[in-house]
């Protein structure tokens with residue numbers, strides 16, 4: 126089973142589009158997919174399986190119609206909308222979605238996270254899936270490997286994402302990734318489960334959007350470097366409806382504090 130986790134805050138201009146694109150990509154991928162027995166060994170092929178894709182939208186107290194739009198989407202993919210009554214931030218939304226998924230999924234399922242603002246095209250989900258199916262535990266859609274890029278990103282925003290990349294490499298040069306702050310990833314459920322069991326309520330502690338890198342840094346000790354990889358990814362900022370919601374200062378400070386803490390985790394075997 127493929128679980129797609131979409132944290133969403135005021136994404137009414139994007140969410141229907143994104144779900145429609147995802148549904149189209151899924152329909153295009155279905156005839157090409159490897160035998161279900163290889164890909165999802167714990168699931169029987171057949172009439173009892175309505176969809177291989179379950180989308181979890183975490184509507185984080187949006188003031189617009191994000192929740193209604195997601196709930197009213199009906200197609201070949203299953204969509205569940207989880208509601209926060211008020212805005213609790215990206216880390217809390219990821220945490221709600223992850224616990225919901227981990228209560229239901231099998232260890233050999235796959236979990237994908239991406240932004241709900243249409244800058245992350247859902248076609249990459251199936252490219253990430255191919256790599257997971259080759260035996261990787263974590264696959265990142267990366268702007269910073271050859272073939273990856275950011276399109277339509279303003280100078281300041283580009284400076285922030287590249288600056289974050291430099292900081293990660295400076296503080297933790299031995300880690301097997303280049304893009305830590307992009308939230309588009311595919312993860313083997315067993316790795317996320319081990320990470321969640323280890324950290325529990327403390328899975329997301331970093332402020333701002335530093336929680337994206339925090340999740341990756343907390344997962345890495347539960348796998349091995351050769352089971353982590355990146356695929357080139359084009360981030361299309363010009364497709365974004367609405368403004369950036371990133372709290373820049375909080376995210377910069379949160380990232381620096383996180384990196385100082387995280388150096389300790391990689392000196393030991395597990396955090």
Ligand SMILES: Nc1nc2c(ncn2[C@@H]2O[C@H](COP(=O)(O)OP(=O)(O)OP(=O)(O)O)[C@@H](O)[C@H]2O)c(=O)[nH]1
Nearest residue numbers: 132133134136185214215218240241242369370371
């Ligand atoms: N749950 C939750 N999600 C949020 C919040 N703010 C943003 N998001 C979601 O998190 C994802 C990332 O937010 P974006 O605004 O795209 O942030 P970004 O991609 O890091 O930065 P920009 O591309 O500059 O906007 C999107 O799916 C948002 O809807 C929030 O307060 N709570």
Ligand SMILES: [Mg+2]
Nearest residue numbers: 240241242244
């Ligand atoms: Mg975004």
